[in-house]
């Protein structure tokens with residue numbers, strides 16, 4: 001018997017994890033998401049995924065009295081990176097404009113790190129999936145129209161590849177699910193390392 005916790009408030013991550021794991025508890029973790037001075041993008045996403053998993057585990061521990069079943073906690077972070085700089089979520093049209101202008105007509109990286117913290121053995125396994133995404137040229141008028149759809153607001157880099165943002169994406173090299181928020185192939189592998197095989201589990205449902 002095992003129990004899985006998703007330490008995330010992202011509805012995209014919930015939907016993606018459902019493709020691998022039938023039952024899990026969602027326990028979003030609130031952590032400080034600021035990038036450290038001179039911290040690299042790779043270090044940042046990996047640190048965020050790890051901190052989200054650990055914070056969700058701590059939250060679960062403080063809310064639970066029984067320690068009969070210790071959970072496996074999934075923490076993840078997606079960042080859009082251009083020239084080594086991490087683009088977070090936009091807080092205004094002005095910041096979305098800056099971000100989307102910097103992505104226009106060129107390629108950037110989307111980094112999604114996943115950390116699986118296994119409370120049973122107090123061990124964590126992580127992966128960082130880097131996908132190259134190429135954008136066509138985007139005009140300021142398009143950025144303004146896109147902002148009005150409400151889609152960019154809660155998305156790293158101010159776009160969603162799974163939504164209307166797809167019209168800007170001329171190509172991707174890597175993992176589509178990682179860009180949306182959870183790399184399925186690599187996450188399945190992390191579960192398999194813990195002896196949990198999604199295919200086997202799902203066929204028993």
Ligand SMILES: Cc1cn([C@H]2C[C@H](O)[C@@H](COP(=O)(O)OP(=O)(O)OP(=O)(O)O)O2)c(=O)[nH]c1=O
Pocket residue numbers: 007008009010011012013028029052076077078079080110154155156157159160161162165179180181
């Ligand atoms: C680039 C891109 C990002 N995103 C989303 C995925 C993530 O939800 C979000 C990146 O922010 P994150 O900080 O990784 O995640 P979150 O704040 O939504 O949730 P939590 O921290 O609780 O896990 O951007 C898309 O949905 N589509 C895209 O194409």
